[in-house]
Amino acid sequence: xxxxxxxxxxxxxxxxxxxxxxxxxxxxxxxxxxxxxxxxxxxxxxxxxxxxxxxxxxxxxxxxxxxxxxxxxxxxxxxxxxxxxxxxxxxxxxxxxxxxxxxxxxxxxxxxxxxxxxxxxxxxxxxxxxxxxxxxxxxxxxxxxxxxxxxxxxxxxxxxxxxxxxxxxxxxxxxxxxxxxxxxxxxxxxxxxxxxxxxxxxxxxxxxxxxxxxxxxxxxxxxxxxxxxxxxx
Amino acid sequence: xxxxxxxxxxxxxxxxxxxxxxxxxxxxxxxxxxxxxxxxxxxxxxxxxxxxxxxxxxxxxxxxxxxxxxxxxxxxxxxxxxxxxxxxxxxxxxxxxxxxxxxxxxxxxxxxxxxxxxxxxxxxxxxxxxxxxxxxxxxxxxxxxxxxxxxxxxxxxxxxxxxxxxxxxxxxxxxxxxxxxxxxxxxxxxxxxxxxxxxxxxxxxxxxxxxxxx
Numbered sequence: 154x155x156x157x158x159x160x161x162x163x164x165x166x167x168x169x170x171x172x173x174x175x176x177x178x179x180x181x182x183x184x185x186x187x188x189x190x191x192x193x194x195x196x197x198x199x200x201x202x203x204x205x206x207x208x209x210x211x212x213x214x215x216x217x218x219x220x221x222x223x224x225x226x227x228x229x230x231x232x233x234x235x236x237x238x239x240x241x242x243x244x245x246x247x248x249x250x251x252x253x254x255x256x257x258x259x260x261x262x263x264x265x266x267x268x269x270x271x272x273x274x275x276x277x278x279x280x281x282x283x284x285x286x287x288x289x290x291x292x293x294x295x296x297x298x299x300x301x302x303x304x305x306x307x308x309x310x311x312x313x314x315x316x317x318x319x320x321x322x323x324x325x326x327x328x329x330x331x332x333x334x335x336x337x338x339x340x341x342x343x344x345x346x347x348x349x350x351x352x353x354x355x356x357x358x359x360x361x362x363x364x365x366x367x368x369x370x371x372x373x374x375x376x377x378x379x380x381x382x383x384x385x386x
Numbered sequence: 387x388x389x390x391x392x393x394x395x396x397x398x399x400x401x402x403x404x405x406x407x408x409x410x411x412x413x414x415x416x417x418x419x420x421x422x423x424x425x426x427x428x429x430x431x432x433x434x435x436x437x438x439x440x441x442x443x444x445x446x447x448x449x450x451x452x453x454x455x456x457x458x459x460x461x462x463x464x465x466x467x468x469x470x471x472x473x474x475x476x477x478x479x480x481x482x483x484x485x486x487x488x489x490x491x492x493x494x495x496x497x498x499x500x501x502x503x504x505x506x507x508x509x510x511x512x513x514x515x516x517x518x519x520x521x522x523x524x525x526x527x528x529x530x531x532x533x534x535x536x537x538x539x540x541x542x543x544x545x546x547x548x549x550x551x552x553x554x555x556x557x558x559x560x561x562x563x564x565x566x567x568x569x570x571x572x573x574x575x576x577x578x579x580x581x582x583x584x585x586x587x588x589x590x591x592x593x594x595x596x597x598x599x600x
Contacts, residue, residue, distance in 0.1 A: 228537020231544055266515045268551035292551055293515070318473045318495045319511065347446060348477035 164193050172208045179212035180219075182232025184239040191240045201247035202254070209240050210282040217279070217367035227271065234275055241281065254284055257377040260302040261312035262290030264323040269316035272345060275366040276312060283370045285310075296327045303331070303340060309380065310373055313359075315346040325357035332358070341376040343369060391526050394418050399437035407434040409598060410463070412456050413470035415440035416523040417497065420560055420588055421470060421595065430599050436460065440523070444535055446475030450483050457487050468598040470591070472496050492594045497521060500590035501558050516553040517582075520573060522560045528573045538576075545578065555579040558586045 163186065166174055171190060178186040187209070194204045216233045219225040225233075259280055263273050270292050280287050288308070290298050303311060311331075315321040324344050331337040337358070344354050345363040354362030360376060363369035389399055394415035413421055415437040425433055438456060442449050449471065457467055469484055469491035484491045494500040498519040499507040524531055533539055536548055555577060557570035567583060574581035 226535070226537065228541055228544055231537075231547055232541060235547075266512065268516055270551065271548065318475060318477055320515075321477065348473075348475045350477055350479065353477055 163189055168194070168197065168199075172211075175208040176212040176215055179209065179233050179236050180216055180225075180229075182229065182236050184236040187236040187240045188243060191243050195243075195247070200253075201244045201251055205241075205244050205248065205253070205282060209237050209244075210279075213237055213279060213282060214367065217365065221365055221367065230275065231271065234278055237278060237282070241278065245281075255286055256284040256374060257309040257380075258286045258288075258307050259310040259312055259373065260288045260290060260299070260308045261314070262294040262298060263292040263314045263316075264320050264327070265293055265295045266323065267315050267317055267320040268292045269314070269346075272316070272347070272366070273312070273314040276314070276345065276363070276369045279366040279370050280312075280373060283374065285370075285373060296323075296330050299327050300330060300334065303336060308340065309377065310341045310343060312343045312345070312369070314344070316348070318348045321346060321349055321353065322357075324359065328358045341373070341380070343372060343376075345369060391523065392530065394437060394523070395440045395527050395530050398439045399435065407432050408465045409433045410460050410467045411435045411470050411595065411598070412453065412460065412467055413437045414443070414474070414497070416443070416521065416527075417470055417591065419523065420591060424588060424592055424595055428596070428599065430595075433595075433599060434464070440527070441531070443474060444531075449474055450476050450479045453480060454483055454487065457489055466598070468595070470594075472500055490598070492591065494590065497591075498556075498558060500594070501560065501586040501588070502584070503586075503589050514556070516551065517556045518549065518552045518554070518577065518579065519556050519558055520570060521558050522563070522566055525557060525566050525570045525573060528569070528576075532573075533576065549577050549579065552577070552579055555581050557581060557583045559583060560586060560588060 161174060163171060163174065171193060175187060175190040178190065190208060191204055194208060213233065216225060216230060220230050261273060261277055263270050277287050277289050288302060290302060299311060302308065313324045313327060315324060328337065328342060342359045343361050343363050344359040349362055351362045361372045363372050398415045399418050409432060411421055411433055413435060418435065418437045421435050436456065438452050442452055453469055453471065461467055467489045469489055471480060472492050472494040473480060474496055481491060492500055494504040501521060538545055555574040570583065571581050
């Protein structure tokens with residue numbers, strides 16, 4: 154077959170075929186194709202939230218599983234994330250306009266002395282995709298940045314990230330400060346990063362250690378559900 | 387006789403001397419040349435070296451189990467085993483396991499720290515956390531260890547996403563070798579970072595092995 158005959162015309166696919174194709178395109182990190190797919194579905198009358206969850210988040214969920222299972226590696230995940238970012242850029246303003254459901258609010262940042270942000274950025278994107286509002290504090294955050302953000306009263310969840318053995322203990326500094334200020338129990342604290350483990354998360358007083366972005370989303374959802382149950386009980 | 391750097395990255399090393407040795411140094415493949423150089427310089431012919439593949443560093447969660455397996459495999463043949471790894475991204479798990487196994491390891495977070503000297507490295511850590519480090523071995527194995535695993539050979543456009551927060555490349559030189567200096571410069575150019583060359587020698591690796599050798 155010629156290359157021309159092989160080429161898939163996204164606009165000619167049915168809705169179902171197109172969402173499956175978008176999962177493939179996301180997997181392959183094809184940003185332009187994702188942007189095109191998002192626009193086609195919107196033109197066909199899909200709600201932005203539906204495009205987000207059925208085409209993008211589902212596609213990234215598959216990427217997350219294959220990353221966890223060692224089939225995909227960091228570069229492929231970054232390309233997929235970049236493609237999703239392209240789609241999100243189109244959807245974000247529309248989601249705000251259409252009042253898509255919000256599961257909760259999170260503030261996230263890499264701790265002081267650490268400039269690594271790939272994992273944090275993936276978590277941010279996956280959390281946004283799952284329906285959380287996320288404020289990203291960026292890298293190298295002293296405790297004051299976290300406390301100031303939390304004191305604004307907008308957030309349910311604090312996320313902290315570190316890649317270095319030398320910087321991960323700083324998470325405890327932040328949690329201890331929250332305890333001193335009597336605000337620890339007001340928030341769910343999630344931590345993550347390559348050298349961390351569950352034991353460390355428990356030892357520093359976090360609510361959970363999240364191995365990857367997909368686990369972070371699931372954990373955040375569980376904690377928000379518990380919180381809502383407590384409120385309604 | 388030492389194997390090539392690619393073998394040290396992928397497979398490790400089992401370097402036993404001709405005489406029976408009392409002490410085994412169980413090391414990361416990235417340290418093989420430096421440790422064998424120290425053996426030669428100090429006439430430590432009562433010490434053997436065995437190395438795990440350097441590429442284990444790409445999966446730090448596997449280091450503790452791999453070291454444990456190797457200690458158990460070799461402990462019947464030696465009166466003492468010394469683990470030439472620092473924490474290396476294991477989040478304290480390697481130290482805890484070495485304590486359980488009753489073997490010593492090198493202090494410090496990683497080889498960049500102990501080559502420079504843990505105290506000296508800690509002193510500048512606050513001002514230098516935006517530095518990306520390479521040692522002699524990593525300069526030689528830059529493509530195999532950094533460029534390819536990070537996917538930059540296939541997707542150079544990811545470079546700034548991966549390295550955009552770094553402000554310089556520090557080449558910690560264990561030896562004086564103009565060819566390696568030139569290669570370090572090429573690595574810095576590829577990463578788009580200014581290069582700083584810093585001669586460290588063997589740093590705390592040497593003092594740790596001196597202590598073990600007696």
